[in-house]
Amino acid sequence: MKTPLPRSRPCINWSLMLGILLIACASLGLNPAHADSRAGATLAQQGGSGISACVSCHGARGEGQAATGFPRLAGQPQAYLLRQMQAFADGTRKNPMMEPIARALSAQQMRDLADHYAGLPGWSAPVKTGSPDPAAAPGPRLATAGNWDKEIPACFACHGPGGAGIAPHFPAITGQPRAYTRTQLKAWQAGTRSNDSQGLMKSVADRMTDADIEAVSLYLENPAATGRSE
Ligand code: HEC
Ligand code: HEC
Structure with a gap:
């Protein structure tokens, strides 16, 4: 049996059109305030000019590295991450590894990266293991x-x-x-x-x-x- 087609379908779906237009504007860079977490993910994995790949120090999923003490970025608030990159760039937060990287990032790249890392899952407690360190x-x-x-x-x-x-x-x-x-x-x-x-x-x-x-x-x-x- 055939299901009847809905009778009066508007030929133009205006909200869909608006959505497409907004996406087009964002990808053309016409809306610089928009953060693009996919661009952030690519930069994090591959790096860019003067920018080392973030994953090489902060881990494949932004989980950090216990052995080197490199911090976890995944799941941190976006505004917090953005402020820290700005601080490394303007020298109010000192670190020989992060300062040159942050200075090489554009404002848009910082937003994209902050968006990307804020969207990854944060830390969750592993099953209780071992005995606690007395210190x-x-x-x-x-x-x-x-x-x-x-x-x-x-x-x-x-x-x-x-x-x-x-x-x-x-x-x-x-x-x-x-x-x-x-x-x-x-x-x-x-x-x-x-x-x-x-x-x-x-x-x-x-x-x-x-x-x-x-x-x-x-x-x-x-x-x-x-x-x-x-
Ligand atoms: C060579 C290693 C290295 C690379 C590559 C690297 N980082 Fe870092 N990052 C560090 C270290 C070390 C710290 C901690 C600095 C400190 O002690 O203040 C840090 C800290 C940070 C912080 C602050 C975290 C917090 O919790 O306050 C952010 C944000 C950050 N990095 C973002 C990035 C991004 C984005 C990239 C890629 C564009 C990147 N890092 C690439 C080593 C690295
Ligand atoms: C009065 C509020 C307040 C209290 C209490 C507080 N913190 Fe914080 N803490 C902050 C704020 C705000 C930041 C973010 C600073 C920034 O934006 O650079 C922060 C950041 C941090 C960071 C940096 C995290 C990172 O990813 O780099 C650490 C570590 C930290 N706090 C540890 C502690 C510890 C340990 C205590 C308790 C002994 C503590 N804080 C108590 C407000 C507080």
Whole structure:
């Protein structure tokens, strides 16, 4: 049996036309504010003129590298990623590997890359493995409750439950290589990372001892290892 065709179909679907027009404009570069995550993915994988492929350091899926301490980018808020690339380019965040790369990126490429990495899946806790490192013991407390005597607020108060981040400005801090978290906290203390708005992280880092930094960095790498991630 034949299904009857719908009787009166408009010959032009205006919203479809508008969609096609917008896509055409974007691909012609007529809409420079538009971020193109596919262009970002290609650049991340292949690099470009003066731009090394991001995957060679940040991992095939933006998951970072524990051994070298290169950070995870996948799943971080887009606005956060964009600000960091701008900071490496303008020198308010120092790093010999990232500064030249960021300076070689156009504003459009930065947006495309931020869009691409923000769209990849973020960290999720692996099944609880091994026994926790004893040096990580004070970590969960700092992360979830802070240290009132030293006026260190709970990390998760700003970074969200489980440290999973709150878009647009608070990055995820769980699942980052321990070496990376340690380096960042020390960079705020030393003033080599100074692009955070209102100096929020500098004032947190300045109150931390080396032992605090070690404990929280170990814990945040994999909160599941200590069995506490609330
Ligand atoms: C040669 C290795 C290398 C390459 C290639 C590289 N990066 Fe990085 N990237 C790093 C390192 C190391 C850091 C951490 C810097 C620090 O300690 O402040 C970093 C940090 C970042 C950050 C900040 C992350 C955060 O959580 O704050 C962003 C964003 C970033 N890179 C984006 C990119 C993009 C996009 C590309 C490709 C265009 C790229 N990187 C290529 C090594 C690299
Ligand atoms: C008052 C709010 C606040 C608190 C509390 C806080 N942070 Fe942050 N943190 C921020 C902001 C904002 C940023 C992003 C800074 C930027 O844009 O450069 C940040 C960034 C970070 C980063 C960099 C992440 C990356 O990918 O580079 C680390 C690591 C970090 N915080 C660790 C901690 C730890 C550990 C604690 C607890 C001891 C903590 N934070 C407590 C606001 C906070």
